[in-house]
Every structure is written in structure tokens, then in C-alpha cells.
Amino acid sequence: MQLIFEKSVPGQRGFLNSRSDVDVAVAFPAELARAEDCPLPELSELEVVRHYTNLSKYNFSIDTHFYPLGSCTMKYNPKFCEEIAQLPEFTQLHPLLPQLRHGDQFVQGALEVLYELEKWMCEMTGMDAITMQPLAGAHGELTGVMMMAAYHKARGNDKRYIIVPDSAHGTNPATARIAGYETIAIPSDANGVMDLEKLKECITDEVAGLMLTCPNTHGLFNSDIDKIAEMIHAVDGIMYYDGANLNAILGRCRPGDIGFDVMHINTHKTFTTPHGGGGPGAGPVGVTEKLTPYLPVSRVIQKEDGAYALKYDYPDTIGYIASFYGNFGILLRAYAYILLLGEEGLRAVSDHAVLNANYIKECLKGIYHLPFDRRCMHEVVFSAKNQAERGMHALDIAKFLIDQGFHPPTVYFPLTVKESIMIEPTETESKATIDAFIEAMMAADQLSRSAPEQAHQFPATTPVTRPDEVKAARDLNTSYFQKTA
Numbered sequence: 001m002q003l004i005f006e007k008s009v010p011g012q013r014g015f016l017n018s019r020s021d022v023d024v025a026v027a028f029p030a031e032l033a034r035a036e037d038c039p040l041p042e043l044s045e046l047e048v049v050r051h052y053t054n055l056s057k058y059n060f061s062i063d064t065h066f067y068p069l070g071s072c073t074m075k076y077n078p079k080f081c082e083e084i085a086q087l088p089e090f091t092q093l094h095p096l097l098p099q100l101r102h103g104d105q106f107v108q109g110a111l112e113v114l115y116e117l118e119k120w121m122c123e124m125t126g127m128d129a130i131t132m133q134p135l136a137g138a139h140g141e142l143t144g145v146m147m148m149a150a151y152h153k154a155r156g157n158d159k160r161y162i163i164v165p166d167s168a169h170g171t172n173p174a175t176a177r178i179a180g181y182e183t184i185a186i187p188s189d190a191n192g193v194m195d196l197e198k199l200k201e202c203i204t205d206e207v208a209g210l211m212l213t214c215p216n217t218h219g220l221f222n223s224d225i226d227k228i229a230e231m232i233h234a235v236d237g238i239m240y241y242d243g244a245n246l247n248a249i250l251g252r253c254r255p256g257d258i259g260f261d262v263m264h265i266n267t268h269k270t271f272t273t274p275h276g277g278g279g280p281g282a283g284p285v286g287v288t289e290k291l292t293p294y295l296p297v298s299r300v301i302q303k304e305d306g307a308y309a310l311k312y313d314y315p316d317t318i319g320y321i322a323s324f325y326g327n328f329g330i331l332l333r334a335y336a337y338i339l340l341l342g343e344e345g346l347r348a349v350s351d352h353a354v355l356n357a358n359y360i361k362e363c364l365k366g367i368y369h370l371p372f373d374r375r376c377m378h379e380v381v382f383s384a385k386n387q388a389e390r391g392m393h394a395l396d397i398a399k400f401l402i403d404q405g406f407h408p409p410t411v412y413f414p415l416t417v418k419e420s421i422m423i424e425p426t427e428t429e430s431k432a433t434i435d436a437f438i439e440a441m442m443a444a445d446q447l448s449r450s451a452p453e454q455a456h457q458f459p460a461t462t463p464v465t466r467p468d469e470v471k472a473a474r475d476l477n478t479s480y481f482q483k484t485a
């Protein structure tokens with residue numbers, strides 16, 4: 001693999017600007033001018049197309065491979081949603097359109113998208129209002145906890161702690177700390193959910209709230225939510241629902257109905273917007289009535305004449321948390337997806353996501369250790385401790401799967417399970433694909449029995465094989481990889 005600069009041939013061109021027939025001489029400050037030409041690669045269009053197309057073939061992606069990365073919900077994004085997002089009526093809007101503040105007449109359609117999406121998401125979650133502004137799940141968490149803090153401040157509450165079970169997503173305690181709280185971690189019980197007795201011991205007047213990842217990172221639903229909510233509300237605490245994985249309960253259960261006051265949604269996990277390598281995403285945050293005064297601005301409202309407008313006049317708002325209106329293009333994809341599936345389709349999302357995970361659980365549970373042998377939700381957590389004893393660790397199994405044509409599942413997370421392998425098939429995969437994956441997992445186990453000494457050889461089919469992780473950490477070279485003969 002060569003860099004595009006190495007492929008450069010002086011004089012090759014992909015595109016030539018036509019000569020300007022307007023005589024404009026621009027006086028350019030001499031100190032800003034380059035002494036030499038800019039060192040851009042010189043290539044024909046075909047060479048450029050081949051270079052990037054071949055590079056793209058080194059990627060694992062949903063469009064090319066099964067991607068059962070637990071907790072991350074790597075499901076297929078229908079191309080229909082991309083088409084909608086590319087309509088020029090949307091792409092050619094600019095957030096600073098001159099009339100925006102005075103009448104919003106150029107952006108009625110875009111405002112309608114935001115307004116309706118809020119209403120639909122309220123209906124799906126049982127929340128009373130939702131801000132579309134947060135740019136990711138973690139950003140949504142921060143927004144939610146900032147509103148929690150604003151609530152306590154307004155009521156004169158003296159609060160210091162946020163309770164987070166050990167089966168929470170790592171962003172939960174991180175969010176609580178960044179928002180200025182100390183965290184109390186509650187261990188899981190033998191059923192893989194938060195230990196209620198331990199929780200009881202930690203409830204004091206200084207508890208600001210509790211953040212529950214639900215289903216938790218063991219893929220399990222907590223059926224004590226009503227009791228937990230009662231305990232937290234008794235000390236005027238706020239119940240936070242980490243709804244990143246709403247795809248597990250969509251159309252079946254609404255956080256607002258079971259005692260939660262605030263929650264975030266990851267559109268990139270439930271409503272198929274792309275996970276763009278860390279961004280852009282969207283993490284809409286819903287609140288029940290008691291937190292609505294603190295929502296970020298602006299908010300989209302519908303006026304009496306039916307027109308949509310942006311409203312900024314909320315005295316108790318926590319303020320801006322993102323520029324303009326959040327990641328509008330991402331929200332637009334979620335909007336298109338909801339329309340595409342409709343009520344029945346959305347319910348089928350959670351049905352199939354849960355069914356697929358349980359199918360994998362049942363097929364593999366005699367082969368891989370299952371720490372919590374009960375019905376899971378959208379993902380299942382195994383332990384490779386038996387295989388590890390034979391010399392093939394979770395990491396080796398992950399690398400083995402790459403050669404079999406599968407993106408590895410999440411490994412070594414959750415931290416509560418030794419040698420954990422966290423598999424999330426999502427609802428968009430066929431039974432044939434899931435069966436092929438199950439077979440590959442079985443083959444990994446077989447190898448751990450027949451030839452564990454081979455466990456470290458994988459992957460062998462990728463341009464970069466198994467790196468020496470110690471050397472990579474100590475002697476990092478990120479410039480580029482060149483295969484030596």
C-alpha cells in the first residue's frame with residue numbers, strides 16, 4: 001500500500017480549471033505567498049478513484065460485514081434515509097439564513113421536522129418534552145445531568161452524589177463527575193442487576209439522582225425500577241434513564257411510564273443514523289414536566305397560526321449546549337427512518353433485536369460460559385473464561401473472527417465479567433448471517449481445544465495483522481503502515 005503522495009507523477013492531472021477570461025489582478029501580500037508550489041499529489045482521476053476505493057476495502061463496515069459490537073448497536077442504515085438527507089431543500093439551508101430570527105419563513109420545513117420528531121419521540125418514551133440539540137449520547141447525558149443540577153439548585157437542595165450501578169455504561173459515572181457530582185457505585189447481584197439492598201444503604205438526602213443504563217451492560221432489564229424510583233424520589237432525587245439502547249424496548253415500554261424523569265436517546269443506535277467514527281451523532285434528551293423549564297434553548301414551537309418558530313425566552317434554561325439546532329442532518333435521518341418503519345415497524349425493531357440476541361444466547365450457551373443465565377434483551381454477554389484456560393482468550397477469539405469475515409463483538413466490556421464477550425446482533429441481520437456467526441464462534445471454541453497454540457496467529461487476512469501491543473504503546477508510529485517484503 002502506497003500513500004497517494006508516493007503515487008504522484010509530476011504533470012499528471014485529474015482536472016484542469018479553465019483559464020479565466022476576466023482580468024483580475026489581486027495584490028497579494030508577499031509575506032503570505034508560498035515560495036514553492038503546494039506539494040499536492042499529481043494524479044489522474046482514475047488513479048485517485050482507485051486509491052480511495054482500494055483503501056475503503058480495508059474497512060469493516062455495516063455495508064460489507066456483520067458487526068455485532070455489543071452496546072454500540074451497529075445496525076444497517078437504510079439508504080432511503082440518506083436520500084432524504086441529501087435533498088437540496090435541506091442541504092442548501094444555512095443556519096444563518098437572514099430571515100431566520102424574524103419569521104423563520106425560509107425554514108418552516110426544517111422546523112417542522114424538528115417539531116414532529118420531538119412529538120414522536122415523546123410518544124415513544126413517555127417524556128413531556130425533548131431537546132434535539134445534544135450531539136451524542138454522552139453529550140445528552142451531560143445535558144440531562146446539568147438539568148438535574150438546575151432542578152436541585154432551584155429548589156435549594158444540597159446534593160452531592162449520583163448513584164450509578166457497576167453495570168452502567170462508562171459514560172454514566174464520567175458524566176456525573178464532569179457535572180460536578182461524586183458517584184456512588186452499586187454492585188450487581190447474582191441476577192446481573194443492581195443490588196437493591198446495597199442501594200438502600202446508600203440513599204441519603206445528599207443523593208441528587210440515579211443513572212440507570214437500561215437494559216444494563218449485561219444486556220439485562222431491571223424489573224425493580226418502580227421500587228428504585230420510589231426510593232430515589234423519596235429524597236427528591238432524579239431518575240435518569242440511559243436510553244442509548246432504546247432499540248431493546250422500543251414500542252414495548254416507555255421510561256416515562258415507569259418512573260424516569262429524564263433520559264437520552266442515541267439516534268445512531270435506535271433510529272439508524274450513522275456512527276461517524278465518533279461523530280456526528282445525536283443524543284436527544286427527554287424530560288418530564290418537572291425538568292422542562294431547564295431545557296436548553298432554542299426550542300421549536302408551533303404558533304397559533306400553525307407556523308413554526310424558534311423560541312429563546314425560557315428564564316430557567318441551562319442555556320446553549322450546541323451551536324444552532326444540533327446535528328440537523330442526523331435528526332433528519334432519524335425522522336425519515338421513523339416514517340419509513342411506522343408504528344408496527346418500530347415495534348418489530350425491538351422484538352427482533354431481542355429475539356436475535358436470545359437466539360445467539362441459546363445456541364452458544366453450552367459452549368461459552370453464560371454468567372447470567374436468564375432472558376437477555378438486545379445483547380448477550382458471555383465469558384470466554386473456559387477458552388482462556390485452554391490458552392485462547394477473548395482477544396484471540398475476536399481476532400479469529402476477523403479472518404472469518406466478522407467484525408469482533410465487544411470484548412473485555414462489561415468490566416464486571418471476566419473475559420467478557422458482548423454480542424449485539426441487532427434486528428437488521430438475517431438468520432443465515434447470525435447462524436454463520438454462531439458457527440464461527442463454535443469454530444473458535446473448537447480451535448481452543450484442538451490447537452490453542454495457534455490462538456495468537458490471527459488475523460492473517462488483513463493488511464495489518466496482530467500488532468505487538470507493547471511495542472505499539474511504547475514506540476508508537478502512526479504515520480503509515482508499509483508491509484516489508
Ligand SMILES: *Cc1c(COP(=O)(O)O)cnc(C)c1O
Nearest residue numbers: 071136137138169171213242244
Ligand atoms: C453508546 C452508549 C452511550 C454513549 O453514547 P455516545 O453517542 O457514544 O456518546 C451511553 N450509554 C450507553 C448505554 C451506550 O450504549
